[in-house]
Amino acid sequence: MMRATDSEGIGVLVAISLDTIRTRLSCVADGGHVVSLGGRDKSVAVEIMSRNLAFSSIDILHLKPKVLTQPAERMMQLLAEDKIKLPQPLLGFKVSDINGGLGRAIITWMADRGAKHLLVLSRSGTSSQAATQLVVELKSRGVNIVAPRCDVSIQEDVTVMLQEYFRTMPPIKGCINAAMVLQDAVFQSNMNFQQWNLTMRFKVNTSKNLHELIPKDLDFFILFSSVAGVVGQMASAHYAGGCAYQDTLAKYRRALGQNALSLDIGWMSNIGIIAEKEAY
The missing domain is CATH 3.40.50.720 (NAD(P)-binding Rossmann-like Domain)
Structure with missing residues (x-):
């Protein structure tokens, strides 16, 4: 990621797990935004604050389960109707x-x-x-x-x-x-x-x-x-x-x-x- 951005870093990191945050945080540019879909982690709080990073923790599954279940039901319906296809390994x-x-x-x-x-x-x-x-x-x-x-x-x-x-x-x-x-x-x-x-x-x-x-x-x-x-x-x-x-x-x-x-x-x-x- 650093090579692709000429060592400037990415603006936003969306992480599905805390491990992703720990291993990829160094690739976020100073003043960037970290979005965690897997909870919070105090171990990275110091680095986030010292680099002026914005941090958001989103746990939709527990806060608003219907937000996820409705699209999932729709996806299963489309699969059954053969209107969409599951991705195959390339x-x-x-x-x-x-x-x-x-x-x-x-x-x-x-x-x-x-x-x-x-x-x-x-x-x-x-x-x-x-x-x-x-x-x-x-x-x-x-x-x-x-x-x-x-x-x-x-x-x-x-x-x-x-x-x-x-x-x-x-x-x-x-x-x-x-x-x-x-x-x-x-x-x-x-x-x-x-x-x-x-x-x-x-x-x-x-x-x-x-x-x-x-x-x-x-x-x-x-x-x-x-x-x-x-x-x-x-x-x-x-x-x-x-x-x-x-x-x-x-x-x-x-x-x-x-x-x-x-x-x-x-x-x-x-x-x-x-x-x-x-x-x-």
């Missing part, structure tokens, strides 16, 4: 090289926000020490993460992997495709077919295979594209073409009534291939 179907910084950042971000089942497909598997450490860390946090070696640009490989997946994992509810391979070369002079094909495969084929093979009723289908597909990029005509395909595929899916979003990201100097490769 299943992220994440396609990216877990050995790269961007892939690891996305996976960590998803786990921090409640993802409990993650299928991470990469043609190299967990070949780096950082990737292996991330898998171990997330498993210790109760995340069911599976990171097999699978080339998502090959339809047969994805089909086999999904068949194995569905035997032990819950339904897929989301997909993120961050696959990419850069093979910089000038199209008119020194780009060979292998360079063209490899870069295009990991943009076009991966996106097409995921669109065709995974369930259609996803909560999200996100393609990590690039601004290169909009404005072009020196020595990256094949990469720009692949990104343009992803943008168009997202539009096509939405025309079919399916969720889709293509993110045209720019150069990221602090994470990913730009930060990790000296050539850039």
Whole structure:
């Protein structure tokens, strides 16, 4: 929380337990407001007063039980009528090289926000020490993460992997495709077919295979594209073409009534291939 607020702290802390107040009080900015839904605690009173914090203790369950019982009864009625659905643990179907910084950042971000089942497909598997450490860390946090070696640009490989997946994992509810391979070369002079094909495969084929093979009723289908597909990029005509395909595929899916979003990201100097490769 301090990192997200540039060390200034949050303005309001709503805590459902006294333990939350004890462990998170340092993240509240001076002059902020602490709202306790779990009673009062004299042990933090001194710090609250010394930092000019406002404190409110709310115990609705005992003071006004009808305030809670009426919404609860309404919620049960809506569930019975199938007008609302209980939230499911987020299943992220994440396609990216877990050995790269961007892939690891996305996976960590998803786990921090409640993802409990993650299928991470990469043609190299967990070949780096950082990737292996991330898998171990997330498993210790109760995340069911599976990171097999699978080339998502090959339809047969994805089909086999999904068949194995569905035997032990819950339904897929989301997909993120961050696959990419850069093979910089000038199209008119020194780009060979292998360079063209490899870069295009990991943009076009991966996106097409995921669109065709995974369930259609996803909560999200996100393609990590690039601004290169909009404005072009020196020595990256094949990469720009692949990104343009992803943008168009997202539009096509939405025309079919399916969720889709293509993110045209720019150069990221602090994470990913730009930060990790000296050539850039």
